[in-house]
Amino acid sequence: MIVALCTSVLAGCQSIDQPPKLLDDGIRAAWVVVGYGNNTARVITAAKNCPEIMVDGNVLPMSLRAAATASPPRREIASPFVFPATFPVTSCEFRLPAQTKTAVIAGRTLPIPKRDPERILIIGDTGCRMSATAWQACNDPNEWPFAKVAALGATMKPELVLHLGDFHYRESPCPASEPRCQNSPWGYGWDAWDADFFTPADSLLKSAPWVMVRGNHEECERAGQGWFRFLDPDRYSQNRACSDPSQDRPSNYSAPYAVPIGARSQFIIFDSSTAGHAEINRNRPSDIFKFETYQEQFRKVADLANKEGVNSFFVSHHPVLGVAAGSKGELFKGNKPLLTTMKSLNGLAYFPKGITATFHGHSHVFEAMSYRSEHPATIIAGHGGTSLDRAIPDPLPPGTSPAEGVTVESITHSNLFGLLMMERHNNEWVLNAFDRDGKPLTTCQLRDLKVLCDKKGLIR
Numbered sequence: 001m002i003v004a005l006c007t008s009v010l011a012g013c014q015s016i017d018q019p020p021k022l023l024d025d026g027i028r029a030a031w032v033v034v035g036y037g038n039n040t041a042r043v044i045t046a047a048k049n050c051p052e053i054m055v056d057g058n059v060l061p062m063s064l065r066a067a068a069t070a071s072p073p074r075r076e077i078a079s080p081f082v083f084p085a086t087f088p089v090t091s092c093e094f095r096l097p098a099q100t101k102t103a104v105i106a107g108r109t110l111p112i113p114k115r116d117p118e119r120i121l122i123i124g125d126t127g128c129r130m131s132a133t134a135w136q137a138c139n140d141p142n143e144w145p146f147a148k149v150a151a152l153g154a155t156m157k158p159e160l161v162l163h164l165g166d167f168h169y170r171e172s173p174c175p176a177s178e179p180r181c182q183n184s185p186w187g188y189g190w191d192a193w194d195a196d197f198f199t200p201a202d203s204l205l206k207s208a209p210w211v212m213v214r215g216n217h218e219e220c221e222r223a224g225q226g227w228f229r230f231l232d233p234d235r236y237s238q239n240r241a242c243s244d245p246s247q248d249r250p251s252n253y254s255a256p257y258a259v260p261i262g263a264r265s266q267f268i269i270f271d272s273s274t275a276g277h278a279e280i281n282r283n284r285p286s287d288i289f290k291f292e293t294y295q296e297q298f299r300k301v302a303d304l305a306n307k308e309g310v311n312s313f314f315v316s317h318h319p320v321l322g323v324a325a326g327s328k329g330e331l332f333k334g335n336k337p338l339l340t341t342m343k344s345l346n347g348l349a350y351f352p353k354g355i356t357a358t359f360h361g362h363s364h365v366f367e368a369m370s371y372r373s374e375h376p377a378t379i380i381a382g383h384g385g386t387s388l389d390r391a392i393p394d395p396l397p398p399g400t401s402p403a404e405g406v407t408v409e410s411i412t413h414s415n416l417f418g419l420l421m422m423e424r425h426n427n428e429w430v431l432n433a434f435d436r437d438g439k440p441l442t443t444c445q446l447r448d449l450k451v452l453c454d455k456k457g458l459i460r
Helices: 002-017 146-155 190-198 202-207 224-231 245-251 285-305 336-349
Strands: 027-035 038-045 052-055 058-061 063-066 069-075 082-087 090-096 103-105 119-123 160-163 210-212 257-260 265-270 311-316 323-325 331-333 355-360 366-371 377-381 408-414 418-425 428-435 440-447 450-453
Touching: 027 103, 027 190, 027 202, 027 257, 038 103, 052 090, 063 224, 082 190, 082 224, 119 146, 119 377, 146 202, 146 418, 190 224, 265 285, 285 311, 285 336, 366 428, 366 440, 366 450, 377 418, 377 450, 408 440, 408 450
Parallel strands: 027 210, 119 160, 160 210, 265 311, 311 355, 355 377
Antiparallel strands: 027 038, 038 090, 052 058, 052 103, 063 090, 069 082, 119 418, 257 265, 323 331, 366 377, 366 408, 418 428, 428 440, 440 450
């Protein structure tokens, strides 16, 4: 009894001075994800069992999130291939208590979320595109610079990272005729996830907690299985894992949630992964489900934004009031499914009261757009590494509007790779845009419903 007690006490004493050891050397990634009112430590390990975590000097077991498995094959949207998503890794997690000061896993000290973050790094659309219609040079860091962008972001010492979605792009096998992506992993399993996100993002995962926004590339018919195993901030459930097509509808619509960034500001995160672009067809059952689900979720957004004296920033992968250029120069204006639903609830205001700015990815550019009409400013940061889109015309054609009742006042934009740093100054938020080399592009203030940039038009 005494020996056992002493052994236990000694082990406890050692745990205070030394970080817990690996069960083996198989940890592949460790980070903190923020969402649904929780700060959750996550680990991906090649071991069967989960490692321990040391929280404020106490060594505790982590919980299994998803065991290693080969998930059922899902037909890919972007190609005719049917390929099982193989996950030879274990996902583990631990919900950190609100007052946590330190957390260590296998010698890696995790970044602890701050109640009042003052430096928020914003990136989006970071994976390397490999699909039947486009082949990015995944082997060339100049053509696919996400690792460089992530490393740059880490040097900026952010206190929070906001990723606007589309983490995964390696959907189809690189053909022999494309030397730029030869030998790249592909499909929806761990090897492609690791190559597209976890390895290039490692330095940034170590630097700050993350808010993860789901993109259309993470919907169930694409990389949804990996999304739920690794990134989704909610609890894992086999009924919401994108493994069973009969469960795709509930799995493709995660509930909105708020992430406070101080006492007077918050992000409201919205899952638009299956929004698409086509107008809602009221005769199609899937569209009826989409419309009714989005109505319910936008009512929740209104409840979350109904806070006196709080600036609410709406965050979704798909831009609601953005303007994008197609490959042939055609303009895409607004997002019809989202706008139709929002109009049914809020009329031509679209957004509920309290939303003062919106953040999005999806378009592979940087845009900061203000309106003469009473609509919240739009910020798009989908230029984190995926093949860039064409720049929109400079200036925009007269009368260009993303939606009925919306009048564009000013736009600052660029189709260079890069990132945004959002900083708090005297209770105002300032956005600094940088290219992938760290060169400043523009500085913008978020004020009332506007984004006020020191440069206008296209930045080259």
